[in-house]
Amino acid sequence: MTSSDLWSRETAERYDAGETETSSPAVLGPTVDFLAGLAGDGRALEFAIGTGRVGVPLRERGVPVVGIELSEHMAAVLRRKVDEDTLPVTIGDMATTVVPGGFTLVYLVYNTISNLLTQDEQVECFRNAARHLEPGGRFVIELGVPPLRFLPPGQVAVPFDVSERHLGFDTFDLVEQLLVSHHFSREGDGDGEDNGGAGHYRRAESRHRYAWPAELDLMARIAGLERERRVADWDGSPFTEDSGKHISVWRKPA
Template sequence: MTSSDLWDEDTAARYDDVSAEMFAPDVLDPAVDFLARLAGDGPALEFAIGTGRVAVPLTARGVRVSGIELSQPMVDRLRRKVSADEVPVAVGDMASTTVPGAFSLVYVVWNSIGNLRTQDEQVRCFQNAARHLAPGGRFVIELWVPGIRRFPPGQAGVPFAVTDQHVGFDTFDMVTQQGTSHHYRRLGDGSARYGFSNFRYIWPAECDLMARLAGLEFEQRVADWHGAAFTSDSESHVSVWRKPMEATDS
């Protein structure tokens, strides 16, 4: 059993529309550029591949991409874009599901590693990435930095989106590092739809320790896909760890 929320048919059907801003070229192209450079001539594996927001354009760049995805309805949406021959996907959780082959790149984007809601599963996710990497291959995650510094005493949540179409905020349990993202979206008829997703937040230093436990070496951390410097004020990070050339899988 996985602790992740399971995205159903209704959620999968709406995913591309409600996430439209993440498909915008100024958001997506730098991520694809970054990942394509790291993949080089080798194959890539995406954890939580979803509907193929990143995998489809990365495939168009000539990178051979495979995926792991927990939600069959999300995979069904992906199949409307590319075939199983073009982008093979195993249905399962990213902490334990395996696929054949050794990869030059394993990646998980847009905070998706937080869908694993226990520290043990997150550690196993790093180990699963290392298991799939060829020596010298890299594991990349894109992850936000929890906005806990913005909490005044007594505040229960932190907003991350406030527009006339979408209001979103996160609530946190500081003891367990559990959180919930709450979304209120305005529909065309003027009504509102509420949705939520649960996560466990991870600090950058905690990620580094998980990587070390998996036998990976830290390579770089930047604030975004453009390569901006990561500082104490950064609200997100793209982090890269490398599997040593001399590494062997047990």
């Protein structure tokens, strides 16, 4: 098993409800268009497929999809949406687990490569992608750009969401290249103060290893892949110094 945090049954059961925005047609439409275009007439393999937020609609688009997922609880939620014959899922980690057959596309979305907490494991993830790709196939990663330029001297925390029902911020270990995402989510309709209202706040956190785009390019090179494209979002907008994330595509030489 890798160093990734293992998602619990409780987290898996509430995951989809917390991802309504990223599951909207405005987000999923361009995502599925982008991935389907790369898969072509071949098969796609999703590392860390989770509850099938992307894999299920990609399969509905007509692309045969296979998944690898570390959490049995997340896979159980996916299984309520689609059966095993339609979308097979293997329980295992994305750095070492191997599934049968070749793929024209392997993809890893929503910052999930950062769940691997060591550089060695992230390199192995690239190698595992290359292992599954047919010649000419592509590996795609969606990953945020570390917001370190927003850190004043001596500060280790950066907020990423301050809204009525959610407070989120990241704390950074700049020596080990690690971050912890902290979430305070409001539940119920009360004010949550002193437990006097119907609402309360649920706290959660997750650990990640952040990586720069250039570092990922080197990992790809180690795995025998060549960078083909880097954009700022699934709509293909240009990646610039102000981009908060990137979609990167590497190709296995024919």
